[in-house]
Amino acid sequence: MFDMVVVGGGPSGATAANDLALQGFKVMLLDRMGRIKPCGGAVPPRLLKDFDVPLDLLCTTANSARMISPKDNKVDMPVGEGGWVGMVDRDVFDEWLRARAAKNGADRRDGTFEALERDADGTAIVCYRPKGAPRGSDPVKVKTRILIGCDGCNSAVARAALPDEKLPFVAAYHEVVESPPEGFKGFEGNRCDVFYQGKHSPDFYAWVFPHGSKTSIGTGSAVQGFELRKAVAKLRDELGMAEDTCKTVRVEGAPIPLRPRKKWDNGKDVVVAGDAAGTVAPASGEGIFYAMTAGREAARAAAEALKTGDASKLALARKRFLKGHGTVFTVLGIMQWWWYRSDTMREKFVKLCMDKDIQELTWEAYMNKELVKRKPLAHVRIFLKDSVQLVTGILSGGGIREGNTAGKRAQV
Template identity: 50%
Template sequence: MKSNFDVAVIGGGPCGAIAAERLAQSDHSVVLVDPDNKIKPCGGAIPSRALKDFEISEDQLVARANAARVIAPSGNAVEMRIGDIGFVGMVDRETFDPYLRARAEQAGARFVRGKLAGIDTGQNGSLDLKVDGTDPHNPGTTEHLNARMVIGADGANSAVRRLMFPAKKKPPYVFAYHEIVESPAVPDPDIFQRDRCDVVYDGRISPDFYGWVFPHGGQTSVGCGSAVKGHNLRDATSDLRDRAGLTGQRTIRREGAPLPLKPMRRWDNGQNVLLAGDAAGTVAPSSGEGIYYAMLCGNLSADAVAECLATGQASALRQARRRFMAEHGRIFFILGIMQAVWYRSDGLRERFVTMCADPDVQRLTWESYLNKRLVRRDPLGHIRVFFKDLAQLAGLPASQK
């Protein structure tokens, strides 16, 4: 079987699978490597526009959320309804990731079930990859692959980054943990609704991030994240389950992993390797949203690698980061400021939730999330939000008009 490829994509999550599919569609020989034995802890939320942008079949949605409820340390809660401008689609990574990998195979990529164990540079400048097999039906196998280019889309603990970049080159992250539990058959609507995502801002749940309860139809993702060493995420998740009326529900699986929160300054090695998705740090600060940005990175990375292969210019690899930051750098910057300012204490979290009751804040939040860009058609709305933001920071009463 062929072992020489134009591109080896390491990691078959949303980023790597989309990259492999796009490259295969453009007649490049592609191998997609993934262990196929882990499920990333993830709330599973994608904006409705993702269905069109990445041609996602609607049957991949296990639920649609039409609202979010933000909850303060005091228990004060604000419900934010989306209205008729879209919805938050919910996917289950247990089925969504294999669906994307199958699409890549159908486009012509070869799928290798395994884990990257090593990379060496060959005499002709190509890359020799050692892949240890993870197929339970064929254990202990090792496969050697050769590729002109490598895309490292293998997550926050990227083996590609570790093997091909300096040790200090990695993004900051929080550690995320969640439990997938059965949704209640007859829930108490005051504490759990099937079409609503709950986001909990409470230092007892997370001293520097947040907790979540995201219904997935018959299942629910409940979890939290934190970068504070010693904070017990399992205990915090147990508390969240109590609050949401999920204590007695059967636990289906438990998962934990680091979650990067800042894009790296450089994604390529200047030659033949490009990082993408979580490996490059493209998870939104403040919100932790990653699936949409990962799939976008998959497309941008595929395009950059294709240009590099066509022109022989390694500088083409830099276009992936440049295009991503041109489109989303500003909103990542703003979300980073939000996290740095509002997540510092429970007092500030309380004010943040109060601010979310404002109609301008809700409208601009949903339009920016669903459209994946800052809303520019309403500058007065941004000005109103800016001054209300200052009022909340100063502890002054803000007009809700």
């Protein structure tokens, strides 16, 4: 009998398991080894502080972002004096988090969650297939007072215990390649490049994020029939970073949710977090910080539920997360809906990014993970400039989606 079983050993699950183990709970961390999510790998300084992550776990740091418009106009957004964006390799980063949880007392097991059963008195029984066990073999079964699902957008835990809900998602795909030499055809190892070009993604964006000796080149889309692999291959060719120049290290693909799930718990003994709960920021697609924050909130709510015997405490995970970040998610969702709908609007969006007020407030919000409330005059200026772009976009026909069928599944 475990106090908690955490399914999924990504940033969210590993954080939840570590927090609970440190509190003395009997915790099992179940992870399907070998699964790495496609991810640009960007993390804010606040993540290292909040979750006690050592600086040397970063592959490198970036001090600027370059936004590339459909017409290939480029806008550089320097982070500012003393600011930086940390870059991590998920292969190394996630494993470090899992190892820390195990070191602090979590019972780490490699395997795949298969089913949630109940014994005669209703206690949850987690059924899983250990790594290496043949399909069809009898699963291992463990009892747990609370089950925490951190097993991705297509969460098996959520399907087993929560109301059916189809989350809108972007299909993401990236190729991790050997980084070219510094300065190679404009490549900079301390700059993140974001491509707002319909040819690379009709409704999201493509990216080139440096990770020191390696670089992530990827894209995402919710448009049915859009071929992600071909889009990444085309981007690599355009950048001179094809296979013959930059050897491919590994490739990964996965769905990325676009909004939080409406219900995170079953009101009894199951709660979800991370991608399983839909905690990926719209527009930016940033997920690591929010996944770890959601994992912490799920662990906190589970601990309170177990200590008090009040299962309604599980609902606090979603409530607290949205209290801290719900407004940001709403604003970013509106931005994605409006600015990503066509190349006409994406061109105007990149143009807006030239504004120094927007650059400063964007980076401050990213670093601190909250909307910046100071500098009211800067907000007024941004509102007026943004309004002009909105009106001209509508008048030019940019408000009409150009043959885009967002929300349908893209094909890797």
